[in-house]
Amino acid sequence: MQTEIIEKIAKKEGLVCLSLFDGISCGQQALSELGINIKSFYASEVDPYPKAIVAHRFPNTKDVGDVTKLKGSDFPEEVDILMGGSPCQGFSFAKGSKDPDFDDPRSKLFFEFARLVTELKPKIILLENVPMKSLSEEVITTTLGIDPVMINSALLSAQNRKRLYWFGIRQEDGTYQTIPVEQPDDLGLVMADILEDNYITDRDKSYCIDANYFKGGNLRQYFDKKRRQLVFESDSLCKQVGVADVNGWDILKRVYSKYGKGPSQTCNLGGNRITKVLISKVRDKSKTVRVGGRGSYDRHEWDSVDQLHWRKLTVLEVERLQTLPDNYTEFGVFRDAKDYDPTLHEHLQKKKISNTRRYKAVGNGWTVSVIKYLFGHLVAEAEQLIIDGHILEDREVA
Numbered sequence: 001m002q003t004e005i006i007e008k009i010a011k012k013e014g015l016v017c018l019s020l021f022d023g024i025s026c027g028q029q030a031l032s033e034l035g036i037n038i039k040s041f042y043a044s045e046v047d048p049y050p051k052a053i054v055a056h057r058f059p060n061t062k063d064v065g066d067v068t069k070l071k072g073s074d075f076p077e078e079v080d081i082l083m084g085g086s087p088c089q090g091f092s093f094a095k096g097s098k099d100p101d102f103d104d105p106r107s108k109l110f111f112e113f114a115r116l117v118t119e120l121k122p123k124i125i126l127l128e129n130v131p132m133k134s135l136s137e138e139v140i141t142t143t144l145g146i147d148p149v150m151i152n153s154a155l156l157s158a159q160n161r162k163r164l165y166w167f168g169i170r171q172e173d174g175t176y177q178t179i180p181v182e183q184p185d186d187l188g189l190v191m192a193d194i195l196e197d198n199y200i201t202d203r204d205k206s207y208c209i210d211a212n213y214f215k216g217g218n219l220r221q222y223f224d225k226k227r228r229q230l231v232f233e234s235d236s237l238c239k240q241v242g243v244a245d246v247n248g249w250d251i252l253k254r255v256y257s258k259y260g261k262g263p264s265q266t267c268n269l270g271g272n273r274i275t276k277v278l279i280s281k282v283r284d285k286s287k288t289v290r291v292g293g294r295g296s297y298d299r300h301e302w303d304s305v306d307q308l309h310w311r312k313l314t315v316l317e318v319e320r321l322q323t324l325p326d327n328y329t330e331f332g333v334f335r336d337a338k339d340y341d342p343t344l345h346e347h348l349q350k351k352k353i354s355n356t357r358r359y360k361a362v363g364n365g366w367t368v369s370v371i372k373y374l375f376g377h378l379v380a381e382a383e384q385l386i387i388d389g390h391i392l393e394d395r396e397v398a
């Protein structure tokens with residue numbers, strides 16, 4: 001590996017970082033948790049809410065605004081690390097399409113990242129994005145000249161979140177070399193580790209939390225579409241919603257919601273003993289549900305199934321899924337607001353961020369532990385330089 005940047009880290013010299021599409025600066029959080037010294041952190045972002053959160057968490061961040069207006073030639077310092085995760089909404093998995101997805105104005109922003117790599121010649125580059133169709137992935141790989149690694153955040157958090165990471169180091173000839181990254185060891189984190197109360201889940205790892213999580217979910221979306229993670233009151237996963245018109249003991253007549261766990265199954269169930277599950281809702285307006293058996297109807301409001309026994313994740317829990325510090329997004333400082341007073345201490349001007357904005361910002365963000373794992377490779381190399389005696393630690397010099 002090219003050693004200039006590694007030496008800088010080993011000597012604890014401050015690095016210059018530029019984070020494009022910075023969002024809530026999960027990359028900066030990861031570097032700070034790794035103890036990497038930062039001389040200057042420049043952030044390009046256009047959304048005022050994540051910008052405000054970053055101004056509160058990392059007040060020294062230098063806001064450089066819209067990436068499309070950023071010129072390498074205007075940049076005041078040599079950049080050590082350039083990182084970014086351009087907006088992903090324009091990428092699709094759709095099969096059959098012959099073209100990559102770069103006509104979409106959001107996907108196209110990747111080329112701003114590539115342009116700044118060429119103009120700024122950073123020593124380290126890190127690009128993150130969603131898994132996409134191979135044609136789009138190839139365009140990115142060919143443009144940057146390095147290969148991506150796919151990491152599922154589930155290994156280092158309680159959330160399933162598969163993402164591609166192009167992580168490279170600049171060579172003397174100006175090209176980039178892929179930094180080899182193994183899959184991290186599974187830390188075994190599960191939803192129960194991040195919940196605030198005694199609600200429970202039917203799965204260990206949360207579905208991926210995206211920027212639309214604030215729109216909320218419902219049972220059908222959750223169980224059928226496998227999205228918008230819900231958690232359940234501890235006794236509601238096995239939910240009886242009706243009584244079947246069959247002969248036998250009461251226990252055999254119980255009908256369970258298909259939107260929940262079945263009761264524990266014993267061997268040799270058959271005939272009337274098979275667990276009965278509510279199949280369909282027959283009249284939308286009256287919310288009457290048919291629970292089966294000789295034309296009988298039982299009235300059960302979907303609302304009672306839908307609302308009483310589940311909840312969506314709290315913002316704090318979603319932050320934990322991204323391995324952010326608790327309440328990372330609670331406050332923001334809006335430096336561009338009309339009532340911002342530069343003469344007043346910023347802590348006096350911090351404002352609460354609404355839950356909707358917080359969910360959105362966190363859903364858009366990176367899993368900090370994954371970014372930390374990636375940059376941790378640089379720290380490990382730096383430590384090796386010290387072990388090998390190439391760099392004297394500060395205390396030895398003193």
Ligand SMILES: C[S@@+](CC[C@H](N)C(=O)[O-])C[C@H]1O[C@@H](n2cnc3c(N)ncnc32)[C@H](O)[C@@H]1O
Pocket residue numbers: 020021022023024025026027044045046047050065066067068084085086087088109361364365366
């Ligand atoms: C997927 S999010 C990145 C989140 C970020 N990695 C984090 O740690 O939170 C993409 C971000 O790009 C920002 N963005 C969109 N257009 C932009 C532009 N022209 N210049 C800078 N940022 C932009 C969006 O506002 C959004 O916050």
